[in-house]
Amino acid sequence: MIQFARDFARLKHCGLSILGTSSAALAVTAAPAAEPAAPLNYFLHAAGPASAPTLHLDWVFTAICVGVCLIIALLLTIAILRPRPPVHPDGVRGLVATQGGMNWIYIGVGVSTVVLIAMLVYALITLERVAAPNDPPTLTITVTAYDWWWKVAYDDAADSSQRFVTANEIHIPVGEPVRVKLDSADVIHAFWVPTLAGKTQTIPGQTNEQWIQADQPGVYRGQCSQFCGAQHAHMAFEVIAQNRADFAAWSAQQAKPHSSISIASPSVAAGQKLFEERCAGCHTVRGSLAEGVQAPDLTHLDSRRLIAAGMLPNTAANQLDWITHAQQIKPESMMPSMVLSRDEATDLSAFLATLQ
Ligand code: HEC
Ligand SMILES: [Cu+2]
Numbered sequence: 001m002i003q004f005a006r007d008f009a010r011l012k013h014c015g016l017s018i019l020g021t022s023s024a025a026l027a028v029t030a031a032p033a034a035e036p037a038a039p040l041n042y043f044l045h046a047a048g049p050a051s052a053p054t055l056h057l058d059w060v061f062t063a064i065c066v067g068v069c070l071i072i073a074l075l076l077t078i079a080i081l082r083p084r085p086p087v088h089p090d091g092v093r094g095l096v097a098t099q100g101g102m103n104w105i106y107i108g109v110g111v112s113t114v115v116l117i118a119m120l121v122y123a124l125i126t127l128e129r130v131a132a133p134n135d136p137p138t139l140t141i142t143v144t145a146y147d148w149w150w151k152v153a154y155d156d157a158a159d160s161s162q163r164f165v166t167a168n169e170i171h172i173p174v175g176e177p178v179r180v181k182l183d184s185a186d187v188i189h190a191f192w193v194p195t196l197a198g199k200t201q202t203i204p205g206q207t208n209e210q211w212i213q214a215d216q217p218g219v220y221r222g223q224c225s226q227f228c229g230a231q232h233a234h235m236a237f238e239v240i241a242q243n244r245a246d247f248a249a250w251s252a253q254q255a256k257p258h259s260s261i262s263i264a265s266p267s268v269a270a271g272q273k274l275f276e277e278r279c280a281g282c283h284t285v286r287g288s289l290a291e292g293v294q295a296p297d298l299t300h301l302d303s304r305r306l307i308a309a310g311m312l313p314n315t316a317a318n319q320l321d322w323i324t325h326a327q328q329i330k331p332e333s334m335m336p337s338m339v340l341s342r343d344e345a346t347d348l349s350a351f352l353a354t355l356q
Contacts, residue, residue: 236309
């Protein structure tokens with residue numbers, strides 16, 4: 001029953017957001033890093049078995065609603081154009097038909113009831129189909145929402161050296177169902193990859209669950225879809241579906257700790273020291289002294305496509321711009337704009353370039 005209630009809430013969200021695809025989506029598509037052509041458009045595209053049934057439901061419901069509007073418009077037009085009954089002998093024009101008409105009510109109520117019940121049944125069947133995958137998930141990840149970014153933990157490997165944490169970029173093997181456990185570190189957010197599945201809220205103190213599956217390799221944009229504060233619109237992420245071999249290679253690389261020893265130059269060493277002094281309170285780089293947990297894990301920062309939860313393409317210039325202007329780029333975000341001298345910036349950049 002709880003599962004049902006949650007699914008229903010999810011479906012209802014989907015339906016409502018047809019009307020309010022929201023300024024969030026607009027802001028995201030306007031961002032420089034946006035994928036081409038409306039990546040959040042779930043009304044035209046579904047990319048996996050968790051979203052396709054809902055897409056078809058959307059279409060059928062829309063068709064029925066349009067049909068109902070057309071039929072009513074037609075009946076209204078006929079009623080308006082129909083000749084009025086003749087004038088009464090006392091001169092008052094009769095508005096009330098003296099007989100007949102009740103059949104319209106009987107048939108109208110009957111047809112509406114049948115259609116509404118059919119829609120209910122179809123909606124329930126759709127809920128059932130998207131509630132759980134046919135095959136058991138091959139991978140479980142834990143996504144924790146923070147103001148205003150996503151922590152992604154690959155924490156189900158039996159071998160602890162294979163577990164790792166990353167941020168704002170979720171890799172999944174293509175064609176396989178993936179269970180996503182959802183937590184929140186602060187307020188209520190909602191995890192939503194429109195073309196892969198409906199949305200599910202992340203609630204502090206409660207672990208929700210959903211599943212996603214992508215039929216084709218590719219990049220699928222996700223977005224927080226529950227208003228969560230100033231930078232809610234800039235709380236995006238990406239799901240990257242890869243074939244098994246690429247996914248395995250990516251996971252193996254992500255699980256490795258950072259090692260700058262082999263490539264160490266004085267500048268890298270100075271940058272690492274600066275990082276451990278100034279950034280470690282919030283950020284982790286596994287293999288260094290930085291073990292902060294309130295911010296994205298940066299161990300493999302350079303492997304990601306975007307930074308700041310989907311706002312900027314991940315280039316060295318953008319990284320430095322972000323670090324020194326976080327509050328200008330994303331006002332009120334939980335990262336302060338850091339003041340760096342020119343030398344410090346050079347050293348820090350040299351160190352960040354080793355986070356492959
Ligand atoms: C007070 C905590 C705090 C400190 C100190 C801090 N950061 Fe951050 N940092 C954050 C938070 C929180 C985010 C996520 C912001 C967002 O996307 O809303 C972030 C994001 C980032 C990102 C983008 C990561 C991504 O994948 O999106 C980089 C790069 C970064 N910080 C580097 C640094 C560096 C380098 C320093 C030290 C010079 C530093 N930060 C200091 C909290 C901090
Ligand atoms: Cu949010």
